[in-house]
Structure formats: structure tokens, C-alpha cells
Amino acid sequence: xxxxxALIRRPSPRLAEGLVTHIERETVDVELALEQWGAYGEALRxxxxxxxxxxxxxxxxxSVFVEDAVVMYRNVALISRPGxxxxxxxxxxxxxxxxxxxxxxxxxxxxGTLDGGDVLKAGDTIYVGRSARTNAxxxxxxxxxxxxxxARVVAVPVTRVLHLKSAVTxxxxxxxxxxxxxxxxxxxxxxxxxxxxxxxxxVVLLGGGKLLMAASAPRTAELLADLGHEPVVVDxxxxxxxxxxxxxxxxxxxxxxx
Numbered sequence: 688x689x690x691x692x693a694l695i696r697r698p699s700p701r702l703a704e705g706l707v708t709h710i711e712r713e714t715v716d717v718e719l720a721l722e723q724w725g726a727y728g729e730a731l732r733x734x735x736x737x738x739x740x741x742x743x744x745x746x747x748x749x750s751v752f753v754e755d756a757v758v759m760y761r762n763v764a765l766i767s768r769p770g771x772x773x774x775x776x777x778x779x780x781x782x783x784x785x786x787x788x789x790x791x792x793x794x795x796x797x798x799g800t801l802d803g804g805d806v807l808k809a810g811d812t813i814y815v816g817r818s819a820r821t822n823a824x825x826x827x828x829x830x831x832x833x834x835x836x837x838a839r840v841v842a843v844p845v846t847r848v849l850h851l852k853s854a855v856t857x858x859x860x861x862x863x864x865x866x867x868x869x870x871x872x873x874x875x876x877x878x879x880x881x882x883x884x885x886x887x888x889x890v891v892l893l894g895g896g897k898l899l900m901a902a903s904a905p906r907t908a909e910l911l912a913d914l915g916h917e918p919v920v921v922d923x924x925x926x927x928x929x930x931x932x933x934x935x936x937x938x939x940x941x942x943x944x945x
Contacts, residue, residue, distance in 0.1 A: 690943040691894070693731050694784055695936065696741040696753040698724050704748040705929040706771055708819070708849050713928040720925035724751065727921050727936055734893040734919060736939070739788070742780040749774055751926070752935040755802040755850075756781040759790070760813065760833045761942045767803050768795040770820030781938075788943060793832050801825030804850030804935060809857040812839045814876075816851025844871045849930045856890050856934060858898075858916070864888050864907075882907040889932035891939070893919060899933050 703715040728738050744750035749771075756778045758765040764785035766778050786792055795801045805816035806829070813833055815826050830840040847869045848854045855865040855876070863876040866885045873879045882888055887907025891899035897917045900908055908918040923933060 689941050691736045692788065692940040692943065693736045693738050694741055694753055694757075694781065694938040694940065695724075695728050695731075695738050696751055696780070697721075697743045698751040699743065699745045699748050701745065701748040702751060702925075702929070706749055706773070707928075707930055709847075709853075710928075710930060715925050715928050717925075720751075723921070723923055723925055724936065727923065727933075730899060730919055730921050731893070731937065734895075734897055734899075736893070738937075739784060739940075741784045744777050744780055747774065747777045749929070750777045750780075752804070752929075752931055753777075753781060754852075754935045754938050755804050757785060757938055758801070758803050758806045758829065759785075759938060759940055759942075760808065760838055761836055762790055763832065763836065764790040764792050765801075765829060765832050766792060766794045767801045768797065768799055768825065769802050770800040770818075770822070770825075785940075788940060790940070790943070795825055795828050798822070799824035799828045801829060802850055803938070804852050805845065807852055807855060807857060807863075809861040809863065811837055812841060812861070814841050814843055814851060814855075814863075816845035817842050818845035818850060820850065821845075841875070843875050846871055852889065852934050853930060853932065855888055858890070858911075859892055859896070864890060882910065886927065886932060889934055891933050891937070901927065901933055903927060 802820040805821040862878040884904040887904035
């Protein structure tokens with residue numbers, strides 16, 4: 688059977704110092720963030736996912752956003768090289784974690800930069816955002832790593848938000864969700880569903896039609912429920928203050944086999 692493991696990483700005590708780029712800085716309640724992180728992990732476990740904790744990186748304020756450190760395709764882990772130099776130490780613990788899971792490990796090398804939040808998978812199509820954090824060399828290296836495995840890599844421009852998955856994610860059938868004001872070129876996606884809230888563009892596929900979503904997108908949750916999906920809602924308000932979303936807080940590993 689395919690695996691259902693999710694990498695997560697405990698928030699740093701320095702979380703409130705995390706980077707912000709496209710929004711105004713707000714005060715982050717680190718204690719509340721830790722509670723929200725715990726509830727997020729519990730939501731994953733409740734819906735059949737085994738959570739695997741990456742060793743904490745307390746000196747890295749953004750390390751809870753574990754998605755940015757690695758991209759998974761099948762059983763291959765591509766260790767990122769974050770576009771923000773201050774985040775590069777975050778990858779060490781993630782590399783150790785995926786190696787322990789038995790993944791085949793590859794790396795993004797200088798001069799490439801790539802954040803995992805810029806990579807959206809929809810079946811065997813991999814959309815990669817060319818953003819302020821992911822450069823052309825990073826896109827090329829991701830293509831070289833995954834196209835031989837059967838992936839189709841599509842590069843898309845990202846100028847209005849931090850990462851591609853700050854603007855869009857995908858439903859189980861490959862339909863891409865997006866909040867139109869934040870998406871550079873919606874026409875690049877064969878099937879695109881506009882959603883009414885920014886955080887409504889962010890879903891994690893839990894399986895069985897269930898979608899992990901932020902509590903800050905009630906109208907989108909209603910829309911998706913009306914389309915036959917089952918929203919599973921979590922409050923991640925403190926992480927949203929740092930441009931985080933539900934996808935940022937875990938890395939789902941589906942293609943490891945016993």
C-alpha cells in the first residue's frame with residue numbers, strides 16, 4: 688500500500704521573527720501558534736496520516752514552514768535551496784528525516800534557488816512558480832530531477848504573492864483553485880476555479896474527498912462542500928500573519944512502499 692506520512696516541524700521559539708514580504712507585519716502569539724500547530728497535526732492524524740516530526744530548528748524562525756525545504760515526487764525527495772539565505776539551514780533536518788524514511792535524495796545546487804512552496808503537483812503535472820524565491824536555475828534543476836521520472840513540469844510566473852501555493856492549489860481531479868487577484872496567469876491552468884477568499888485557495892488533500900482548509904475561508908469551504916468535497920477546517924491565524932497557509936505546515940509523503 689502507498690504511504691500516508693506527513694512531515695511536520697515544531698515552531699521555533701523565534702517564530703515571531705519570521706520573514707514577511709507581501710503583507711504588513713503583525714504581532715504573532717507564539718504560544719497560540721504552538722496550540723494551532725498541535726491541532727493541525729491532530730487533524731492530519733485523525734484523517735489517517737502518520738505525522739513524522741522533523742528535528743526542531745529553534746534558531747530558524749520560519750522552520751515550521753517545512754514544505755519549503757523539500758519537494759516530493761514519487762519516492763524522490765528534492766532538497767531545496769531556499770531563496771532567502773537565512774532559511775538555508777532549515778534543510779539539514781529535513782534531509783535527515785526523508786533519508787530515514789527511505790527516500791531517494793537529490794538536491795538543488797548553487798546558483799539554483801527553489802522553495803517548496805513554489806511547487807504544486809496535480810497528478811503527474813508539476814507547476815513550479817518562478818518567484819522571488821525560486822529562480823530559473825532552480826526551475827531547470829527541478830525539471831532535470833523529475834521529468835525523467837515521468838513528470839510534466841510547467842513553469843509559471845509568480846509576482847503577486849510569496850509562493851505559487853500562496854496563490855493556487857489543486858483539487859483531487861486536478862482543478863486548480865485560486866483567488867484571482869493573486870494569480871498572475873489563470874489561463875495557464877487547464878481547469879481553474881476562482882474562490883472568494885485568499886486563504887480559500889489553499890487546500891491539503893487528505894484523501895476520500897476531504898480537504899484540509901483554513902478557518903479564515905468559510906465562503907470557500909461552503910463552495911467546495913457544495914461541489915461534493917468535505918472541508919476539514921483548522922485555525923492557523925498566527926501562521927497566516929507570516930504568509931503561511933495549510934500547505935506550508937507539512938510535507939505529505941504518499942509514495943513510499945512497505
